[in-house]
């Protein structure tokens with residue numbers, strides 16, 4: 001049975017919000033709860049599922065603006081990488097569970113692993129579940145996240161993308177924004193088409209390469 005994944009495109013910045021869980025289970029994680037929490041939770045309910053965890057790829061507003069509503073509803077456990085926790089609004093920090101690289105969370109029978117990929121922000125994290133990778137603002141279809149905002153680091157992005165590019169080719173890539181020619185890609189497809197993936201043999205080449213900046 002394939003993984004349960006529902007991709008929702010929400011907000012003015014073409015964010016992708018994801019519902020993820022084991023097939024035939026109720027427990028579901030929402031990744032980057034933002035813009036329309038009500039709508040996303042309703043979508044989960046339509047699919048016979050209950051959102052139990054809220055995982056955040058990083059602290060930027062367009063990915064976390066649903067956090068207050070998640071907390072207000074109760075019953076949903078929010079998690080963010082420890083390095084991005086201090087960048088959340090002070091009043092919500094206490095209610096969010098910090099994790100470290102390689103930690104995993106059990107969402108019903110599904111294990112979701114935190115794949116720490118700093119570069120866009122210090123705590124930027126991709127989530128791995130089964131054969132899927134949720135890329136946040138680290139890796140987009142045909143691009144990568146920008147590194148020129150506060151906390152960004154192009155050398156770290158280089159190292160992070162290198163590790164992402166070494167995942168099995170059949171890994172499905174679910175990006176954090178709809179910026180590419182397709183909404184869902186794979187690591188193999190990105191190796192072939194993503195210009196940043198083709199600059200990973202040399203840090204100098206990578207740092208010298210600039211495309212249209214992405215969020």
Ligand SMILES: [Zn+2]
Nearest residue numbers: 058060137215
């Ligand atoms: Zn971002």
